[in-house]
Amino acid sequence: MKPHNPLDRRTFVKLSALAATAAVLPAAAGAAEAYKLDPLPYAFDALAPHIDAKTMEIHHGKHHAAYIKNLNDALAKDAKLAEKSLADLVADLPSISDEAARTTIRNNGGGHWNHDFFWKILTPADKSGKPSGDLAKAIDEAFGSYDEFKNAFGAAAAKRFGSGWAWLISQNGKLKIVSTANQDNPLMKGIVPDSDLGTPIIGLDVWEHAYYLNYQNKRPDYVAAWWNVVNWEEAGKRFGAK
Template sequence: MAQDAAFTLPKLPYAFDALEPHIDAKTMEIHHGKHHAAYIKNLNDAIAANDFLKGKTDKAIVGDLAAIKDEALRTTLRNNGGGHWNHSFFWEILTPAAKSGEPGDDLAAAIKSAFGSVDGLKKAFNEAATKRFGSGWAWLIVQDKKLKVVSTANQDNPLMKEIVPDSDYGTPVLGLDVWEHAYYLHYQNKRPDYIAAFWNVVNWSEVAKRFKTA
């Protein structure tokens, strides 16, 4: 959200240790308070130097990157606007394991239609997250009213029309950060273990809400 032409670090909707043992407290503290905060600082600096960006939401900024003709500014907004939007989204689709729940009826039906089952979704999503080389994200998106799994590099996301390929463009309803800073303290180089643990802390009610409005 924009406030006085600047963005602020959103408060986590749970304690740093609430996602343990699946995501550890120290990782959450550093990920939220250092990495996310750095993206916000860099984004705010860019906004302060470019009046035409003031008052725009982070979603509006990342959704219209192709209109930015200054290549250096576009890269800054792509990396840091993307970093802010992606992380704000990520915190909201996580929840303590005891509250994770199951996909609601409408979402479950869409998952079954697209992937055959929730296990089919997990298989496709896990593959996308595992095979994303280097840093990036795996996403479940709504594209042409259907669910689809895609992945993006760095801090790109499926909202970035004309930046990501058409096949990756859509409305995210679920996402997983597979940058090393999201898991390395606890899982080291075992990204697949982190991906498997992620499913224990998915906030399915939030995913269903986003699916309904997509």
């Protein structure tokens, strides 16, 4: 029988204590955590038939994941940029002097921010409904009625040339519809024209990967179906927090 080695036990206890202590200590000052892909707040098929499960799987698990990987790779090369919040990062792109880094973060930081926003502004059709409260009043004041707002927003989404987004924003206390190219968004000072800057309330992704499996080239049909899964409760919270 092998004799008991007290040193082994002492070492084990010591290492276990160190591991337990490390688990509860905060990260070192200035240390940046890599961004990660959060799970969707609903099942992949929860938005069907308006947005199908396969599109959601590819859109979330491939496209959004790629933006996060590319963003993390870029931030790993610059500790100061890695310390910024995602919103601050995309809002202050002109401060990034390196053009290649600025372009990478614009595309992939924008892609991460936009998609994280997008998933939260969607909900199953039985929970969608219509805007209410202060947001509903503001929509009526700005556009005349909810139907007129939908028409104007749908036109902005349908007419966006190539890939991009349509947004309802709050700008200086008033609602406005704007459209941005690629992964740009209304937070991007110095990138998006001042007239299109504001606080996003809802946003619609009109890149082809967001709808092509189900709608092919019929973007207006996708836009029309999308109204069935807008999370107006979340939009109301964003409007109230502007």
